[in-house]
Amino acid sequence: MRIGELGQATGVEVETIRYYEKAGLLAEPLRLANGYRSYNKAHLERLSFIRHCRALDMPLAEITRLVEFMTHPSNDCGDINSLIDQQINRVRARLASMQALENQLTTLRARCDATHFGLECGILHELVAAAHGEACACHSK
Known part of the structure; x- marks a missing residue:
């Protein structure tokens, strides 16, 4: 083909x-x-x-290692287990990071619970304050 x-x-x-x-x-x-x-x-x-x-x-480097294992099937698969354990740890770290991001966004969203004019928007105030190097609600913890 x-x-x-x-x-x-x-x-x-x-x-x-x-x-x-x-x-x-x-x-x-x-x-x-x-x-x-x-x-x-x-x-x-x-x-x-x-x-x-x-x-x-999975990163390409790890896929390359897996392909090498496929071409040498008599080798011990302990390294494959380790490779997958490392991938699980990376996924868990990303999940924790995403959870923290969700918490920050939820905190930021709570700063404006109604429709206002832009000048009165708590979210914009927090984002502008952060841009000026001031503490913001979403990063205060």
């Missing part, structure tokens, strides 16, 4: 496929006499694997 067909089959953009080839995550395909790349089932499976890992928000 050609690169566009591979992209359609996996939901991956053509430029991303080319990037994965350059990065060594995806094997170079055979070239047809007309110069077109010719992808096979192994490319489709590998690209689907990469896409799934990216959907889990």
Whole structure:
């Protein structure tokens, strides 16, 4: 299949496929006499694997390590467990950060509980105060 067909089959953009080839995550395909790349089932499976890992928000460096494990299946999988544990920790840290952001926005939103003119808006007052380097309600804790 050609690169566009591979992209359609996996939901991956053509430029991303080319990037994965350059990065060594995806094997170079055979070239047809007309110069077109010719992808096979192994490319489709590998690209689907990469896409799934990216959907889990794994960095390309870690996906590369997982691909290496796939090519050496007799190696101990303890490093894979560690890799996934690290990813879980990154996700937990992001969740905590997002929770803090939600709390800050909720605090800021509470500064204006009705419709006013812009001059009377507590949210704008807090944002302007923060822009001037003053303490603001959303960062006071």
